[in-house]
Amino acid sequence: MNMHSLARTGASPKPGDWRDQLKQAVRSPSELLNRLGLDPVGAGVSPRFPVLVPAAFLARMQPGDRQDPLLLQVLPDASETQTAPGFSDDPVGDCASSAARGVLHKYHGRVLLVSTGACAVHCRYCFRQAFPYASELAARSRWQSAVDYIAADTSIEEVILSGGDPLMLSTARLTELTDQLAGIRHIRRLRIHTRLPVVLPDRVDEALIAWLERLPWPVVMVLHANHAREFDRDVDGALSRLQRAGAYLLNQAVLLAGVNDSAEALTALMRRSFEAGALPYYLHLLDPVSGAQRFDCDDTRARELMETLRRELSGYLVPRLVRERAGAPYKIPVL
Numbered sequence: 001m002n003m004h005s006l007a008r009t010g011a012s013p014k015p016g017d018w019r020d021q022l023k024q025a026v027r028s029p030s031e032l033l034n035r036l037g038l039d040p041v042g043a044g045v046s047p048r049f050p051v052l053v054p055a056a057f058l059a060r061m062q063p064g065d066r067q068d069p070l071l072l073q074v075l076p077d078a079s080e081t082q083t084a085p086g087f088s089d090d091p092v093g094d095c096a097s098s099a100a101r102g103v104l105h106k107y108h109g110r111v112l113l114v115s116t117g118a119c120a121v122h123c124r125y126c127f128r129q130a131f132p133y134a135s136e137l138a139a140r141s142r143w144q145s146a147v148d149y150i151a152a153d154t155s156i157e158e159v160i161l162s163g164g165d166p167l168m169l170s171t172a173r174l175t176e177l178t179d180q181l182a183g184i185r186h187i188r189r190l191r192i193h194t195r196l197p198v199v200l201p202d203r204v205d206e207a208l209i210a211w212l213e214r215l216p217w218p219v220v221m222v223l224h225a226n227h228a229r230e231f232d233r234d235v236d237g238a239l240s241r242l243q244r245a246g247a248y249l250l251n252q253a254v255l256l257a258g259v260n261d262s263a264e265a266l267t268a269l270m271r272r273s274f275e276a277g278a279l280p281y282y283l284h285l286l287d288p289v290s291g292a293q294r295f296d297c298d299d300t301r302a303r304e305l306m307e308t309l310r311r312e313l314s315g316y317l318v319p320r321l322v323r324e325r326a327g328a329p330y331k332i333p334v335l
Helices: 003-009 018-023 029-035 069-074 144-152 171-181 206-214 233-244 263-276 299-312
Strands: 098-100 103-107 110-114 158-162 189-193 219-224 248-254 279-284 320-323
Touching: 098 144, 103 144, 110 144, 144 171, 158 171, 171 206, 206 233, 233 248, 233 263, 263 279, 263 299, 299 320
Parallel strands: 110 158, 158 189, 189 219, 219 248, 248 279, 279 320
Antiparallel strands: 098 103, 103 110
16 A cells, blocks of 8 residues: 555554654655645755655655644745744743753642653654753653652642653663652652654554553643644544553644634644544644744634634633743643
């Protein structure tokens, strides 16, 4: 079965385990377009943020459609080299909130661990694409500075694993970290921010499930899908396995012009996310990272869309529309 057939059927390719699939991921704009039967004209863009698209995600794109909402999230554009007012390399103040190696402490009661700089897919709107991972990874000190910081602050009751994507770490490395955190008595919850169960569902393997089942805290897993077509049978299966392991599943999305900035797209996303087992959580306004201005959707349009969601959907399916501002003590609701 070729890639176009896979895209039509919604099945994901199975070239091996998730690490083998990553090795075989698409890494150039021209290859990405060629695999979808699209003319690679204009694909000569040399992005500062490299292309990375695993075949499992590529298989859900519509061959021949250059405006496919999944393709638009990962295809570089010439506008990425242009500057725009209000857009910067550190749009949410991550660097100013660094408290220890790999620890971002922005909000009361919780800290974020930058566990890795790696992801399984490179989204063109990523707000950490210019983050200084080389100096900020918690794993570089074998987690020690991060663990020491958390242990010293008894107000911290929740640890958030982020990155990059924490599930890019081997399960052995994740175990090494959580074994150290398990000795800190004031930790009450573990949160994991990840896109892997969506873009590379085979990452949710037996070893990962066994790790989750052994953890001593409630686990909240915040997924990231922006469009209903990011879900398929394999993603449903991965999320079902995570639920059976005891994880609470939420989905957060980013409002992206040209991708999901319509009432139809958003209502379909919220319904499909819930059907897959993930409760809608946040709908983020775009973090103004350099080069991502083509995805920006203004506040007026965002409020109009939220009004439609409130009319069309049950309350528990309506996400919170928020913006992150550098230095703010919480995500800012956009009413």
